[in-house]
Amino acid sequence: GESVGLHLPTLSVQEGDNSIINCAYSNSASDYFIWYKQESGKGPQFIIDIRSNMDKRQGQRVTVLLNKTVKHLSLQIAATQPGDSAVYFCAVPEKAGGTSYGKLTFGQGTILTVHP
Amino acid sequence: DSGVTQTPKHLITATGQRVTLRCSPRSGDLSVYWYQQSLDQGLQFLIQYYNGEERAKGNILERFSAQQFPDLHSELNLSSLELGDSALYFCASSVGFSQGEKLFFGSGTQLSVL
Numbered sequence: 001g002e003s004v005g006l007h008l009p010t011l012s013v014q015e016g017d018n019s020i021i022n023c024a025y026s027n028s029a030s031d032y033f034i035w036y037k038q039e040s041g042k043g044p045q046f047i048i049d050i051r052s053n054m055d056k057r058q059g060q061r062v063t064v065l066l067n068k069t070v071k072h073l074s075l076q077i078a079a080t081q082p083g084d085s086a087v088y089f090c091a092v093p094e095k096a097g098g099t100s101y102g103k104l105t106f107g108q109g110t111i112l113t114v115h116p
Numbered sequence: 117d118s119g120v121t122q123t124p125k126h127l128i129t130a131t132g133q134r135v136t137l138r139c140s141p142r143s144g145d146l147s148v149y150w151y152q153q154s155l156d157q158g159l160q161f162l163i164q165y166y167n168g169e170e171r172a173k174g175n176i177l178e179r180f181s182a183q184q185f186p187d188l189h190s191e192l193n194l195s196s197l198e199l200g201d202s203a204l205y206f207c208a209s210s211v212g213f214s215q216g217e218k219l220f221f222g223s224g225t226q227l228s229v230l
């Protein structure tokens with residue numbers, strides 16, 4: 001089955017710094033990747049996604065980079081703010097039950113702490 | 117606010133008991149998913165329903181069952197509870213189940229089995 005892992009379990013940064021959170025995946029056939037943010041007491045919240053036909057996608061203050069050669073993706077957060085403090089997960093949808101892509105395999109998560 | 121409502125927020129019970137977790141999906145969403153989050157296993161997919169029918173199954177124990185009702189709300193039933201079932205249980209919903217569908221998660225039910 002799919003295995004998705006993170007290199008660093010915790011990351012502490014100063015407010016205003018850029019943050020980079022990494023994720024490795026094992027299935028070379030994976031073609032769609034998602035980053036979620038989970039704040040304390042809340043469920044995971046969609047941040048950004050990327051398809052395998054792209055190597056970079058930008059959102060508001062966030063950028064996801066995909067390196068299919070080494071099966072690695074990263075989430076970059078620009079000008080990190082205290083409100084960005086959360087656990088960040090990468091996730092890969094898998095086919096389950098035939099055609100359903102609702103089964104997400106999540107990485108372990110990285111705890112991001114932003115110090116003012 | 118994701119639009120997904122889960123009740124109760126907290127549940128404390130004893131081993132051997134049975135509990136029911138409830139989820140109301142976002143308005144218009146037909147797919148409902150259940151996930152379990154624990155410190156040792158992380159976020160694990162349990163089961164998915166689409167428009168009342170089971171669509172996909174993950175590592176869900178036989179002691180656990182779920183259903184989706186005609187009004188699209190879903191319930192996760194956990195029986196013969198064990199200490200190891202203590203976890204955060206999330207419900208998520210989406211319009212369908214195609215690749216690229218965004219899942220919206222509720223705030224979860226924290227289950228503590230004593």
